[in-house]
Every structure is written in structure tokens, then in C-alpha cells.
Amino acid sequence: MAEPQFLVRIWGARGSLPAPASENCAFGSDTCCVEMRCGGRVLIFDVGSGAQALSARLSDDGIDDFDLFFSHCHFDHIMGLPFLKPLYDHTVKARIYAGHFEDATTCREMAERFMTPPFFPVTPNQFEAQIDFRDFRPPESLSPGGGITIATARLNHPNGCVGYRVSFGGHSVCYVTDIEHVGSTPDPDLTTLVRGADIMIYDCMYTDEEFDHYRGYGHSTWEEGVRLCEAAGVGRLVIFHHRPGRGDEELRAIERDAKARFPGAILGYTGLELTP
Numbered sequence: 483m484a485e486p487q488f489l490v491r492i493w494g495a496r497g498s499l500p501a502p503a504s505e506n507c508a509f510g511s512d513t514c515c516v517e518m519r520c521g522g523r524v525l526i527f528d529v530g531s532g533a534q535a536l537s538a539r540l541s542d543d544g545i546d547d548f549d550l551f552f553s554h555c556h557f558d559h560i561m562g563l564p565f566l567k568p569l570y571d572h573t574v575k576a577r578i579y580a581g582h583f584e585d586a587t588t589c590r591e592m593a594e595r596f597m598t599p600p601f602f603p604v605t606p607n608q609f610e611a612q613i614d615f616r617d618f619r620p621p622e623s624l625s626p627g628g629g630i631t632i633a634t635a636r637l638n639h640p641n642g643c644v645g646y647r648v649s650f651g652g653h654s655v656c657y658v659t660d661i662e663h664v665g666s667t668p669d670p671d672l673t674t675l676v677r678g679a680d681i682m683i684y685d686c687m688y689t690d691e692e693f694d695h696y697r698g699y700g701h702s703t704w705e706e707g708v709r710l711c712e713a714a715g716v717g718r719l720v721i722f723h724h725r726p727g728r729g730d731e732e733l734r735a736i737e738r739d740a741k742a743r744f745p746g747a748i749l750g751y752t753g754l755e756l757t758p
């Protein structure tokens with residue numbers, strides 16, 4: 483059977499740090515990495531440790547052209563960059579986007595500052611792919627071609643972050659992590675970004691009960707994800723950016739509670755595939 487036109491694949495749904503353990507292996511321990519296939523185009527959102535398995539898949543599928551979008555560059559979202567093998571292939575074309583900076587840092591500088599001795603032996607100069615580093619500032623819209631449009635919004639997170647809404651073939655999928663919500667009413671700009679989307683992947687690091695202890699950490703709760711979906715008419719909520727030490731049983735309980743409140747809620751995990 484042919485692949486669907488619009489496909490979302492999760493390669494890593496854990497937040498902050500990969501923390502594999504026997505208690506939390508059911509849903510994967512790799513950090514944030516999401517792939518979207520829109521027709522023949524490949525879009526990647528963040529390259530946390532989940533990028534290793536993604537990298538193998540891109541090679542298997544002979545993908546030689548893709549767009550990579552960073553939400554921001556905290557370690558859990560960028561640590562897989564040096565391990566993305568297609569970037570070392572001179573026949574590959576890639577465009578890499580970042581727009582979260584609160585100063586004049588560019589996307590290229592971000593990669594250079596991250597991949598530099600003595601922290602890492604390989605620098606971006608050793609990438610052989612034809613890479614176009616692109617900078618933008620939310621709420622700028624991006625047009626990667628292929629009939630895809632991408633809306634962006636700034637997210638409330640230390641050092642800045644960007645949320646994306648990808649629209650293709652009459653459907654929309656939002657990638658909204660890492661974000662700390664403020665107050666009891668969802669942010670109007672964010673509500674606008676995700677309004678009517680088929681799927682929203684959302685930072686559900688904490689529960690509302692835990693949230694008070696973690697104010698200022700830059701993360702949200704599954705309950706806020708539900709409130710946002712309800713306020714904005716979003717079809718499905720993908721619970722994402724799980725706490726590193728969150729065990730399988732806890733995650734199952736979160737999914738159960740979330741589904742009881744909002745039937746469109748599903749737990750994000752390594753290997754999950756969705757069609758909007």
C-alpha cells in the first residue's frame with residue numbers, strides 16, 4: 483500500500499535527557515525528534531537522540547533532500563545533529579531553520595557553537611551535504627515548497643523557542659514544545675497558531691499537580707494541552723516531552739486520565755505514526 487500523503491512519525495518523545503531504564507522502555511527514551519512526510523517532502527522537527535534511528539531510516543529510504551526545523555537548541559533538541567548521517571553525504575541537500583534566538587545569533591552559529599572541540603570533535607565544516615542555514619523570526623511564515631506552508635509562533639521558554647504549524651493537503655499538524663503556560667487561559671497567539679489543527683504535539687512534561695513545583699522550568703502539563711485543544715478546536719493531542727524518569731506505568735496512567743478528559747489524547751512514543 484502506498485504511504486499516506488501526510489504522515490507524522492515520532493522518533494523521540496522524551497524531554498530533557500535520554501534516561502533508558504527497565505521501568506520506562508515501553509515508550510522509548512530518546513529525546514525529541516519528529517518527522518513529517520508531506521507528499522514527497524521530508525520535514526524534520528528537532529534532532530534529539532531520536533535522530534539516530536531517523537538517520538538510518540532516511541538512508542534506507544534514499545532521502546537526499548530535507549528540511550530541518552529547530553524549536554530551539556537546548557541539548558535534548560540538538561544532540562543528534564552530529565549523528566545525522568545524511569549531512570555527511572555530498573549528494574544531499576538540506577535546509578536547516580532556526581528562529582528562536584533572542585539575540586543576533588544565527589542558525590549557522592548555533593551549529594558551530596554546539597559542535598566544537600573540546601565538546602565534540604567534529605565541526606559543521608565537516609558536513610559535506612549542501613546545507614542552507616536559514617534564519618527567521620516568528621510569526622514569520624515559511625514556505626519550503628511542495629505545497630507546504632508553515633506558520634510559526636514564539637513560545638514562552640527560557641532562551642526562546644518556536645512553535646510550528648505545518649499545513650499540507652488540507653490538513654494541519656502542530657509541533658509545540660517546549661513551552662510554559664501562564665495563567666489559566668491559553669495564550670491567544672498560541673491559540674491562533676493551533677486553531678482547528680488535526681493534531682497538536684504538545685509539551686506535557688508535568689501534570690497540573692506537579693506544575694507548582696516546576697514554575698520557571700519552561701514546560702507545560704497534559705491538562706493544559708487538553709485546555710488548549712478545547713479552546714482551539716484541535717482534533718488530537720499528542721502527549722510529548724515526557725519527564726526523563728517517568729515510568730511506563732505513570733505514562734499509561736497519564737494517557738488514561740487524558741483520554742477520559744479528551745478522547746483525542748494519545749501518548750507520544752518512539753515509533754508512533756499518525757496521519758492527520
Ligand SMILES: [Zn+2]
Binds near residue numbers: 497556559660
Ligand atoms: Zn526540551
Ligand SMILES: [Zn+2]
Binds near residue numbers: 554556639700
Ligand atoms: Zn528547552
